[in-house]
Amino acid sequence: MMMPMLDHDVVPPAAPAHPAPGRPVELEAVVREHVAVNDEYRYLSLDLPEGAPHAKPGQFYHLLCPTGDGLEPFFRRPMSVYRVEPEKNRLGFLYKVTGTGTAAMARLWPGDTFNLFGPLGIGFTLPADRAPIVLLGRGVGLATMGPLVPFARENGHRVTAILSARAPDLVMSVDEMRAAGADVITVTDAEGTSAVPHVEGILEDLVAKGACAALYVCGSSRLTRLAQAVAARHDLFGEVALEQQMACGVGVCFCCVRPFRENGETVHRRVCCEGPVFPLAEALA
Amino acid sequence: MMMPMLDHDVVPPAAPAHPAPGRPVELEAVVREHVAVNDEYRYLSLDLPEGAPHAKPGQFYHLLCPTGDGLEPFFRRPMSVYRVEPEKNRLGFLYKVTGTGTAAMARLWPGDTFNLFGPLGIGFTLPADRAPIVLLGRGVGLATMGPLVPFARENGHRVTAILSARAPDLVMSVDEMRAAGADVITVTDAEGTSAVPHVEGILEDLVAKGACAALYVCGSSRLTRLAQAVAARHDLFGEVALEQQMACGVGVCFCCVRPFRENGETVHRRVCCEGPVFPLAEALA
Amino acid sequence: MIDLSVSCGGLALANPVMPASGTFGLEQAGIFDFERLGAFVTKTITPDKRMGNPTPRVSEVPNGMLNSIGIPSKGAAAFVRDVIPRFSQWRPPLVVSISANTPDAFADLARTVSVEGVAAIEINISCPNLEDDGKAFAMRPESTREIVRRLRDATALPLWAKLTPNAGDVAAVAQAAQDGGADALVVANTILAMSVDVTTRRPSLGNVMGGLSGPAVKPIILRMAYQCARAATIPVIGCGGISTARDALEFLIVGCRAVQVGTASFVHPSALVDVVDGLEAHCRETGIARIEDVIGSLDLTQAEHDMMGGAAPASDPAAYAEAHA
Amino acid sequence: MIDLSVSCGGLALANPVMPASGTFGLEQAGIFDFERLGAFVTKTITPDKRMGNPTPRVSEVPNGMLNSIGIPSKGAAAFVRDVIPRFSQWRPPLVVSISANTPDAFADLARTVSVEGVAAIEINISCPNLEDDGKAFAMRPESTREIVRRLRDATALPLWAKLTPNAGDVAAVAQAAQDGGADALVVANTILAMSVDVTTRRPSLGNVMGGLSGPAVKPIILRMAYQCARAATIPVIGCGGISTARDALEFLIVGCRAVQVGTASFVHPSALVDVVDGLEAHCRETGIARIEDVIGSLDLTQAEHDMMGGAAPASDPAAYAEAHA
Numbered sequence A, B: 001m002m003m004p005m006l007d008h009d010v011v012p013p014a015a016p017a018h019p020a021p022g023r024p025v026e027l028e029a030v031v032r033e034h035v036a037v038n039d040e041y042r043y044l045s046l047d048l049p050e051g052a053p054h055a056k057p058g059q060f061y062h063l064l065c066p067t068g069d070g071l072e073p074f075f076r077r078p079m080s081v082y083r084v085e086p087e088k089n090r091l092g093f094l095y096k097v098t099g100t101g102t103a104a105m106a107r108l109w110p111g112d113t114f115n116l117f118g119p120l121g122i123g124f125t126l127p128a129d130r131a132p133i134v135l136l137g138r139g140v141g142l143a144t145m146g147p148l149v150p151f152a153r154e155n156g157h158r159v160t161a162i163l164s165a166r167a168p169d170l171v172m173s174v175d176e177m178r179a180a181g182a183d184v185i186t187v188t189d190a191e192g193t194s195a196v197p198h199v200e201g202i203l204e205d206l207v208a209k210g211a212c213a214a215l216y217v218c219g220s221s222r223l224t225r226l227a228q229a230v231a232a233r234h235d236l237f238g239e240v241a242l243e244q245q246m247a248c249g250v251g252v253c254f255c256c257v258r259p260f261r262e263n264g265e266t267v268h269r270r271v272c273c274e275g276p277v278f279p280l281a282e283a284l285a
Numbered sequence C, D: 001m002i003d004l005s006v007s008c009g010g011l012a013l014a015n016p017v018m019p020a021s022g023t024f025g026l027e028q029a030g031i032f033d034f035e036r037l038g039a040f041v042t043k044t045i046t047p048d049k050r051m052g053n054p055t056p057r058v059s060e061v062p063n064g065m066l067n068s069i070g071i072p073s074k075g076a077a078a079f080v081r082d083v084i085p086r087f088s089q090w091r092p093p094l095v096v097s098i099s100a101n102t103p104d105a106f107a108d109l110a111r112t113v114s115v116e117g118v119a120a121i122e123i124n125i126s127c128p129n130l131e132d133d134g135k136a137f138a139m140r141p142e143s144t145r146e147i148v149r150r151l152r153d154a155t156a157l158p159l160w161a162k163l164t165p166n167a168g169d170v171a172a173v174a175q176a177a178q179d180g181g182a183d184a185l186v187v188a189n190t191i192l193a194m195s196v197d198v199t200t201r202r203p204s205l206g207n208v209m210g211g212l213s214g215p216a217v218k219p220i221i222l223r224m225a226y227q228c229a230r231a232a233t234i235p236v237i238g239c240g241g242i243s244t245a246r247d248a249l250e251f252l253i254v255g256c257r258a259v260q261v262g263t264a265s266f267v268h269p270s271a272l273v274d275v276v277d278g279l280e281a282h283c284r285e286t287g288i289a290r291i292e293d294v295i296g297s298l299d300l301t302q303a304e305h306d307m308m309g310g311a312a313p314a315s316d317p318a319a320y321a322e323a324h325a
């Protein structure tokens, strides 16, 4: 490989090597802003203490959600970074209230402290050669994809984002992604545009146009299988960000395993430290 | 007995019968006021919901202290009423932060709700005949004694309160009790006036002057034993308010027992429902 | 109308919710509506008058409590004379909990309380058997079978055997109780535990060790109730850490026919009635007509749940036949 | 300078704090300072490569967690080759946890890991013995004595026997392990438990049942550690629900010579080091020069504590000789 490497997170498609994550720390962040984005999602912006390490796109923090008044989350909760602003020492999460921990988190007020542990895990890698990339996300997956857009644009990649949701008002990040320089295509169940064959058509078009040299997917098993098929068909580089329940978040408890294909065998890998971003082809989705 | 009875809480010294407590309920009170009285004590005033039953002096509530941020009290905490204001539908507690529950309670803000269960237990009874009474209290005991002053005054009793504390600035309620019509004598460790022989002298003087036909004591084993001796010597009516750790608060779990003398035998009685106010002579203090 | 009624251990109950022994008494009559309960269960009584243990008798721990109340008791005679008749004013059946330290005394007591007004006897066999080195009857299958048989012969009333979670093989003890003639199993009593005040270096209980109850024990007792429900054919009554209708549902789903609520009533005085209301609400919301349909409905199909909304491929089952770590 | 050092089970430890097996690994090297630990304890390894249990493998419960990780293992050979040497860069001694399903395989494994760099072997005998109907070795005193004896013959390294809290008589098992030749006892592994998702009616773990750990188990395990420390003369290492220095002190006060911290590290990644710091601070604040002075310092004098600041008269001790309810 003779191509210039822009960053150690940018590797050739043939041998995607993962960057070593920054050393994680436990820290007390302070809530800056906490708003409802739509009926389901909330955006939480935090000020980090001086000198805190910053996350790369695809990495996550393990959050100690506050206890009290009947909500007693015991474990930490994993959450991908949605916005990373190292220059302002800020961090943003985009999240959906689904259970105890996120409900407890939803009660944070500006000025409250919030205990985070991170950054954790291995983030996204970009293909070499400023190759154009396509993001495919649904639901919470959009949050994980968020910071990939500016990261790829800064590294000279053209970005197309296909955002899937149940209804048009639940598609998030369209404006942010456009502002960050992505072409955005939205598909929704309500409009009948989110079905696999239709999305497959969009992807094939992009591949044909030379706009899709690498595929990134998150938030849906269905879309992951589709992306795997398209990537295999055209021999594209690809990554998938996966979720699994976590306890330790650092690789010692082995609770967060998912099955992968490796040399024809099924093996278990830990989402927290061998992922959450994995080679697309190897995931058993 | 031919004496007129002012109230069913006012009974002749010879046969003190306890009034039946009002039916206790679980309710959500709202914090009106929450202030530090001195370095150790706080005053919490609550608005009760419409129609809530009101406590009698000496009765208590069982408080569900809020959980959160590392303070996770499991049991309710018993707390005597310090101020009862049925006409305003209000209730006040005077308390000392001593551990988990009271520390959690100390974080309540005006407007917060606070879950109470009560009123519970059996309160103070007054002697018949508008006989003059003497209150002897120390520490938290003063809180329990608080509402006895207006109650006794309204029923025509002359009241002398002997308030004991480590130091003069820790004696509470002096002004309130004076305003309610009590003669107040303060004794403190710092001034060297709180020792048993000195307090005994004060009591003997009061008895000699005819100002002490009944004795009420709370908050100190030492003072309880003194009061027992003086009451026995002069055949005075007397009551003591006792404390013990509680779980149920209503008499079913038998955790809150203390030993009493009954016909020469030692028996256990439950502080929550057979007290917390007991005949002075019978307590093994 | 949701049908909450269950038959359980020889009794027809209006609903499957009753108090746990030692956490309920006539003192609560003004606090919640006694008519709403599936049954009454009294504090354990012993043949003779007893004082109980030294104070402190309780101590709180994270999400639970320790108690070493002991069994203060006014004796069986006073109980039969003064307490039993007072329950006749309400409809729910009365279950009397008894205990004694020898088989003879236990059998005598069973006879003594087999009177008008008593619907069933719960035998608290977690107490030490003085004829067996002080080991609790329910610690071993053999001693359980024997004492239940003795008591079976002593009374015609339904017999509920309350097991101890301190036994190493609760399912075997459950089977033994069934063999001995028990009509139902109460799973279970408190778990032996302790805590220490680090400042004074004293045990937090006057009795040093005591029984743990409350939410902290629920996952352990639920497991035992499940094991007993699989091991025995007589009804299992779940008891341990049940505070809400959801907790009660967990026990019903794993196969219990009824539940007992103890410690929760100390935190929320109306917990028992709240659980009844919650069961009814759950049935209504999920379209269940009879609570009987919930009992034993545990779904053991191996679908690995997928965090991403699809069904993940099942992994190799052979590789999974491993013990928990 | 506070002296935190203890001798424990054949090793001299700089302090009494170490990780619990299965909650610690090389992955944490960047997260807290490994030099601060009293010892390292590895995840249990098995002779062969294993996959572990189906997901979900963990579930949270009030103040604790359930796990059914199983023992995913790369096998002993890979472990000896790849993992053991990497620990030599730090000073604390390395304790390797092993397990197997037959006495022969267990003994072989003990020999395999008796290599340079290993200071002691912790034997996880909570696993099923396939030659005894799948009952875990540590469920009964006899099988415990036998397996410990077998392993005692297989290695010259100090042997720490890790007991299961699911046994009915842990103190008897502790004595048996000592008889078999164990150098220390780890009390204890997780408590078998379960929980159910009321909405799906599925067990919350893929494996149905799993082990309970975390603060919820502390009062139970503390009681067992106390019983074992009284029953055995070899050191007891407390393990169960320890999250803070105060928790660790409770175990030391009842007689443990060291403690292991597991689940707490998942909530606070620096929990182990925080416990070490907390022990030191406690000693400093209370004027204790050596942590040894805390060990076994439980005060059993029967002074009923009085809520009113005086000493209450002790009640009749005879009347108190009763079982907990």
Ligand SMILES: Cc1cc2nc3c(=O)[nH]c(=O)nc-3n(C[C@H](O)[C@H](O)[C@H](O)COP(=O)(O)OP(=O)(O)OC[C@H]3O[C@@H](n4cnc5c(N)ncnc54)[C@H](O)[C@@H]3O)c2cc1C
Binding pocket: A060, A073, A075, A076, A077, A078, A079, A080, A081, A082, A093, A094, A095, A096, A097, A098, A099, A100, A101, A102, A103, A140, A143, A144, A242, A243, A244, A245, A246, A271, A276, C307, C308, D060
């Ligand atoms: C690497 C990673 C990144 C994530 N990023 C985001 C994000 O940016 N925005 C967002 O809204 N959500 C994200 N999630 C999902 C998020 O972790 C869950 O929604 C959250 O844990 C739910 O917790 P709860 O207490 O509200 O729900 P409960 O259902 O009460 O949680 C119970 C337990 O299940 C776990 N759990 C439940 N759902 C999930 C899930 N989908 N993934 C992992 N664990 C789960 C919880 O952590 C907890 O341990 C991410 C998950 C992972 C693994």
Ligand SMILES: Cc1cc2nc3c(=O)[nH]c(=O)nc-3n(C[C@H](O)[C@H](O)[C@H](O)COP(=O)(O)OP(=O)(O)OC[C@H]3O[C@@H](n4cnc5c(N)ncnc54)[C@H](O)[C@@H]3O)c2cc1C
Binding pocket: B060, B073, B075, B076, B077, B078, B079, B080, B081, B082, B093, B094, B095, B096, B097, B098, B099, B100, B101, B102, B103, B140, B143, B144, B242, B243, B244, B245, B246, B271, B276, C060, D307, D308
């Ligand atoms: C009838 C009655 C009336 C009381 N009235 C007042 C009052 O008006 N003002 C006031 O400041 N205090 C009063 N107390 C004492 C008050 O209940 C305790 O200070 C409080 O329970 C301490 O709880 P904690 O969680 O802060 O302390 P912790 O030490 O953390 O409590 C641990 C456990 O011990 C119990 N406990 C600790 N101290 C006492 C005690 N003295 N009495 C009973 N239980 C105790 C707690 O309730 C809890 O269950 C009264 C006690 C009783 C029994």
Ligand SMILES: Cc1cc2nc3c(=O)[nH]c(=O)nc-3n(C[C@H](O)[C@H](O)[C@H](O)COP(=O)(O)O)c2cc1C
Binding pocket: B253, C020, C021, C022, C023, C043, C044, C067, C069, C071, C097, C124, C162, C188, C189, C190, C212, C213, C214, C215, C217, C239, C240, C241, C242, C260, C261, C262, C263, C264, D325
């Ligand atoms: C204060 C208290 C007293 C108890 N007394 C008895 C008793 O007398 N007899 C008995 O069989 N169980 C007794 N128990 C055990 C309970 O009946 C029940 O088995 C246990 O508390 C678990 O249920 P819970 O977690 O809902 O409280 C007592 C429990 C408590 C907390």
Ligand SMILES: Cc1cc2nc3c(=O)[nH]c(=O)nc-3n(C[C@H](O)[C@H](O)[C@H](O)COP(=O)(O)O)c2cc1C
Binding pocket: A253, C325, D020, D021, D022, D023, D043, D044, D067, D069, D071, D097, D124, D162, D188, D189, D190, D212, D213, D214, D215, D217, D239, D240, D241, D242, D260, D261, D262, D263, D264
């Ligand atoms: C995720 C997890 C994995 C575990 N794996 C092992 C193991 O491999 N071997 C073992 O002996 N104990 C294992 N345990 C048990 C712990 O070592 C410890 O005994 C138990 O968790 C109690 O301590 P704690 O409450 O501090 O976690 C495991 C516990 C957890 C939570």
Ligand code: FES
Binding pocket: A245, A246, A247, A248, A249, A250, A251, A252, A253, A254, A255, A256, A257, A270, A271, A272, A273
């Ligand atoms: S969460 Fe513990 S190994 Fe991944």
Ligand code: FES
Binding pocket: B245, B246, B247, B248, B249, B250, B251, B252, B253, B254, B255, B256, B257, B270, B271, B272, B273
């Ligand atoms: S607190 Fe339960 S009987 Fe008094």
